[in-house]
Amino acid sequence: MYRILVPVDADSDRARGQAAFVAELPTAAENIEAIVTHALTPEEIDAPDELQSVDRIETVRLVRDYLEERDIAVELAEGSLPPADGILELAAEFDVDHIAMGSRKRSPTGKVVFGSVAQQVLLESDVPVTIVGAREA
Template sequence: MYEIVMGIDDNEDRARIQAEEILDMPFADETVHVTLQHTFDDPEESGAVDEVPAVQRARETLEADGLDVSLASATGTPADGILDTADDRDADLIVVAGRKRTPTGKVLFGSVTQRVVLDTDRPVLVCSGRDT
């Protein structure tokens, strides 16, 4: 089985783009399982991952094409949530969506995508945010 962990924020368009990129990948005869991971700021909300519209959108897109999907959530920083889930699931691939940021914005606010890429030994697919 080929395990993919897809980190999802609150943007439905980015989640759709990520799901479509996964569906465009050539998997040969591999059975593919995708874990949709969302990180909450507030621990009180962490049980409601299936109520996040972006998660719902990605799940619908992937399941409509026959992929097996499960959900995971965490609290804290998004990069830590994605990396921890990837480790827990022994992911073969991590999928994240990039966003356009100015160089100053990257320095001030950091980058989840950058941190995931730099802090893992697993392959990472960075999908274009396409101005979303």
């Protein structure tokens, strides 16, 4: 089984792009398991216990549902803060083969530098990292 970590933020278009990337991989339904994660913000962490669940996050549900509709196995995992460290910890914990990160649109000059989370994950990950663009609904 090929395991892909899909860390999502609050942007639905980026999450959709990440889900589409995973679903479009060859033999995705037969051989891929996606671990979808989101690092709860301080506000989400301060919420009542029953609300502190990663599946409460809209983008997590969006990716989970998109992949499950395409018969791809999905597991949810709560990330920790700071996000880049949490992503790297989950990659090791779940022994993933790949990480599919979302990214914002950037100017030609801005494309040289990714966001701080993506950049840290790219530089410190022991597995391949793919930066995926957004897809609108």
